[in-house]
Amino acid sequence: MKNYFSKNKDTLITLGIVAFAYVIIEIMVKQGAISSLFKGLLVPLCAYVILAVSLNLTVGILGELSLGHAGFMCIGAFTSAFFSKLTVGVINPDWLRFVFAILIGFVFAGLFGFLIGMPVLRLKGDYLAIVTLAFGEIIKNLMNVLYVGRDSKGLHVSIKDAVSLGLEDDGQILINGAQGITGTPKDSTFTAGFILIMISLIIILNFIKSREGRAVMAIRDNVIAAESVGINVTRYKLLAFSLSAALAGVAGVLYSHNLNSLMATTKNFGYNMSIMILVFVVLGGIGSIRGSVISAVILTLLPELLRGLSTYRMLIYAIVLIAMMLFNWAPSARAFRARIIAKLPFGAKKALNEEV
Amino acid sequence: MKKLTKLTSVVLSAMLAVSMLAGCGDTASTSAPAANSTDNSAEASAPAASGDAKTFKIGAIGPFTGDAAIYGLAVKNGADIAVKEINLAGGINGYQIEYNSQDDELDNEKSVNAYNALKDWGMQVLVGSTTSGCSIAVSAESSADNMFQLTPSGSAADCIATDNAFQVCFNDPNQGVASAQYIGTTGLATKVAVIYNSQDPYSSGIYAKFAKEAENQPFEIVSAEAFTSDSKTDFSVQLQKANDKGAELVFLPIYYQEASLILTQASSAGYSFKFFGCDGLDGILGVDNFNKDLAEGVMLLTPFAADATDERTQAFVKNYQSNYGEIPNQFAADAYDAVYIIKAAIEAAGATPDMSVSDLCDAMKAQMSQISVDGLTGLSMTWDAQGAVNKAPKAMEIKNGEYSLIQ
Numbered sequence: 001m002k003n004y005f006s007k008n009k010d011t012l013i014t015l016g017i018v019a020f021a022y023v024i025i026e027i028m029v030k031q032g033a034i035s036s037l038f039k040g041l042l043v044p045l046c047a048y049v050i051l052a053v054s055l056n057l058t059v060g061i062l063g064e065l066s067l068g069h070a071g072f073m074c075i076g077a078f079t080s081a082f083f084s085k086l087t088v089g090v091i092n093p094d095w096l097r098f099v100f101a102i103l104i105g106f107v108f109a110g111l112f113g114f115l116i117g118m119p120v121l122r123l124k125g126d127y128l129a130i131v132t133l134a135f136g137e138i139i140k141n142l143m144n145v146l147y148v149g150r151d152s153k154g155l156h157v158s159i160k161d162a163v164s165l166g167l168e169d170d171g172q173i174l175i176n177g178a179q180g181i182t183g184t185p186k187d188s189t190f191t192a193g194f195i196l197i198m199i200s201l202i203i204i205l206n207f208i209k210s211r212e213g214r215a216v217m218a219i220r221d222n223v224i225a226a227e228s229v230g231i232n233v234t235r236y237k238l239l240a241f242s243l244s245a246a247l248a249g250v251a252g253v254l255y256s257h258n259l260n261s262l263m264a265t266t267k268n269f270g271y272n273m274s275i276m277i278l279v280f281v282v283l284g285g286i287g288s289i290r291g292s293v294i295s296a297v298i299l300t301l302l303p304e305l306l307r308g309l310s311t312y313r314m315l316i317y318a319i320v321l322i323a324m325m326l327f328n329w330a331p332s333a334r335a336f337r338a339r340i341i342a343k344l345p346f347g348a349k350k351a352l353n354e355e356v
Numbered sequence: 357m358k359k360l361t362k363l364t365s366v367v368l369s370a371m372l373a374v375s376m377l378a379g380c381g382d383t384a385s386t387s388a389p390a391a392n393s394t395d396n397s398a399e400a401s402a403p404a405a406s407g408d409a410k411t412f413k414i415g416a417i418g419p420f421t422g423d424a425a426i427y428g429l430a431v432k433n434g435a436d437i438a439v440k441e442i443n444l445a446g447g448i449n450g451y452q453i454e455y456n457s458q459d460d461e462l463d464n465e466k467s468v469n470a471y472n473a474l475k476d477w478g479m480q481v482l483v484g485s486t487t488s489g490c491s492i493a494v495s496a497e498s499s500a501d502n503m504f505q506l507t508p509s510g511s512a513a514d515c516i517a518t519d520n521a522f523q524v525c526f527n528d529p530n531q532g533v534a535s536a537q538y539i540g541t542t543g544l545a546t547k548v549a550v551i552y553n554s555q556d557p558y559s560s561g562i563y564a565k566f567a568k569e570a571e572n573q574p575f576e577i578v579s580a581e582a583f584t585s586d587s588k589t590d591f592s593v594q595l596q597k598a599n600d601k602g603a604e605l606v607f608l609p610i611y612y613q614e615a616s617l618i619l620t621q622a623s624s625a626g627y628s629f630k631f632f633g634c635d636g637l638d639g640i641l642g643v644d645n646f647n648k649d650l651a652e653g654v655m656l657l658t659p660f661a662a663d664a665t666d667e668r669t670q671a672f673v674k675n676y677q678s679n680y681g682e683i684p685n686q687f688a689a690d691a692y693d694a695v696y697i698i699k700a701a702i703e704a705a706g707a708t709p710d711m712s713v714s715d716l717c718d719a720m721k722a723q724m725s726q727i728s729v730d731g732l733t734g735l736s737m738t739w740d741a742q743g744a745v746n747k748a749p750k751a752m753e754i755k756n757g758e759y760s761l762i763q
Contacts, residue, residue: 040472040497044465144555144584161554161582163567178555178584182492182514259464260496261514263489266586267422267463307458307473314421314461 011205014290015198022194029190037304045300046193047254050200052280052296053289054247057204059278060287061213062240063220064121065129068136069248070273074264075112076105076249077256078143078175081184084257085174086150088185098187102196102253109249112139113242121237136274143264148175180263181256188258196254197293200247205289207243216240283325298324411454412447412709414439414698415474416691417494418486419462423585427687431486431508432457433680434688437672438695448699451709460485464493471497480713481506481702481720483694486687488512488557495521502714504721506698508690512557516743520717522724524690524697524733526659527744528561531634533569534749535562535607535657539632540573544655545605547578549598549629551591551618552609554582562609562634578603583614591618592625599627608633612640619650635659635749639685641757648757657749659733660689661759669732686733693731700729 005012025042028034051073058066080101091097120131147158151171158164162173175181207213215236218226227233256262266272280299284291302320306313327333416435418428439455447453456477458470467490474482482498482505485491491510498505499518507515508524511531516523539545550566553559563580570577578601581594595618598606606622606629608615615637622629635658640651642662662673662683672692676684684692698720704727705719724743728736734747751762 036475037472179557261492
């Protein structure tokens with residue numbers, strides 16, 4: 001037992017931090033010591049944490065740059081919101097429907113990750129980044145032309161416009177092209193988000209430690225060497241990529257079930273979002289899961305905490321982002337931090353460890 | 357030792373988290389937070405001493421940054437002018453108004469954040485959101501809080517699906533039906549082409565109803581071509597298609613920026629369509645580098661024209677220009693009217709600022725179907741039970757480089 005703890009200490013610390021933060025926030029919510037702005041941010045925070053962690057699997061562990069992560073989030077969001085809209089009032093209770101929605105988002109995003117991964121993962125580096133970017137945009141644009149309606153005759157699908165669905169008068173439009181899905185039941189809660197973060201963390205952290213994870217990291221470090229010892233490169237690459245996509249789909253489920261009106265715009269499912277998630281990963285440290293969690297939280301909160309600055313908000317946000325990136329990763333800033341830590345009484349040994 | 361450092365790092369990060377939370381802790385029960393109140397003093401003309409509930413707090417939401425900033429800023433400024441005027445004239449029922457506005461970056465999720473931020477500030481009535489998608493997302497939240505919401509320009513039918521939400525602008529279905537009937541009854545054309553923005557709820561909403569009503573009218577839609585916000589610069593394909601199908605009139609349920617491009621491209625390709633639009637075309641004469649001669653004969657249904665000759669419109673345009681240096685568009689006028697509509701509803705209800713948000717909403721809701729308001733965007737506006745506005749659309753034609761009312 002003791003052996004188990006020392007072996008998995010890093011995992012347990014990460015999970016512990018998340019659980020601790022959850023308990024503190026829950027207590028604050030119960031006591032009403034929290035603003036409505038922050039309360040409204042809790043579910044999106046959970047979604048962004050899952051996104052950052054899942055992208056870190058592709059970028060940090062698999063070592064491939066993906067710029068289409070928001071596309072998988074989009075798939076998860078739309079498939080699950082469509083499912084919930086279709087079955088609201090049919091599947092009871094609500095939590096059961098939400099569990100199904102999560103599974104659907106997970107499976108569909110994973111499936112698309114697999115399908116897209118097959119051709120895409122033959123590329124490397126910059127080429128792969130560009131192609132994933134294109135796939136993300138394709139997914140977003142497909143969602144923008146899709147019309148689905150329902151009436152007594154069943155489902156109608158069109159990729160032209162809402163009129164050509166030919167619905168009866170009492171028909172209901174479920175997916176209205178670029179206007180997306182309106183009226184998704186609000187099933188996402190902070191507790192659900194917390195549970196999903198924990199599950200994602202457990203999946204990813206255990207995956208990294210497993211035989212498959214080590215094979216993936218071997219591919220990242222040297223493909224030829226990995227192949228020469230008999231690792232099936234395509235299989236492991238696809239495994240990591242699909243898992244990463246599937247978890248992004250879960251984040252999409254959380255996101256879509258928190259909003260009444262779901263639209264696929266550049267802002268939320270386009271390259272803007274993909275790059276935003278990449279920023280979470282890079283700031284938190286490529287390959288560091290705990291870092292992704294923390295940076296996703298900080299960077300999501302930051303623009304909201306800066307609301308007091310009115311129109312200068314987005315400018316200041318960008319400047320703070322640059323400053324944080326430099327402070328975290330510029331070599332001289334790292335050396336400066338190491339010196340400061342060395343001066344602190346309890347930091348001496350840690351600094352030494354880092355230097356080595 | 358190593359364990360100790362790990363432990364301290366955990367404790368420190370936890371402390372950091374807690375201090376961050378405490379930073380955004382409960383502000384609703386106290387007066388406005390420091391950061392916000394400095395913000396307000398720059399924006400609102402309300403008196404500074406407002407810690408106790410002696411003022412009505414009105415909030416506005418819109419995109420102040422990004423692509424659609426022109427609309428959000430117009431709403432923000434238009435409402436600001438109305439608030440200042442009302443405060444100068446003695447306020448609502450003798451109470452001054454405090455005004456705050458928040459950016460939503462044209463993102464549904466951020467719009468909900470903006471709503472929550474305004475709620476923390478103590479907002480009692482919401483003017484927003486500016487755009488349809490954001491307005492729908494926010495109305496789900498405001499309906500849970502039972503807060504009175506009046507969207508100046510969110511025109512989709514879903515914006516007023518909840519019973520606490522009302523519209524100042526026409527909703528899309530009404531515009532589509534009215535346009536089809538106008539073209540049909542006046543016999544403007546027998547073959548009509550449509551170019552619309554499928555990504556915009558406003559545009560595709562009008563188109564959907566227009567197409568439906570067209571079935572009952574003596575004209576035929578020969579081509580309906582869509583574009584999206586990503587492809588709104590080249591319309592040659594859509595125009596050529598309209599020409600090939602022999603369209604006489606092109607219906608443009610879109611905003612004026614794209615319409616000005618369509619007119620220019622149609623003219624350079626040598627097509628001679630008639631053009632017909634909705635309120636989004638208002639402002640087309642103000643587009644930079646646009647040859648106004650091309651707009652000659654364009655017809656539009658719109659509630660607001662900045663060069664109207666009535667006294668209130670002229671005063672508003674002058675005021676807006678001197679404050680913000682540009683001619684107000686329809687969004688600004690809608691927001692300006694929104695504040696006056698709120699004033700009328702509060703006065704009719706005899707409400708006071710110390711009422712709870714929910715009670716205030718109930719009181720105002722009850723009055724909305726009773727009151728009739730004269731505004732810049734329509735005289736004697738009334739509201740039906742759903743929350744849609746009832747006002748007469750004005751059919752305008754551009755003649756000699758000016759909007760003129762078709763009688």
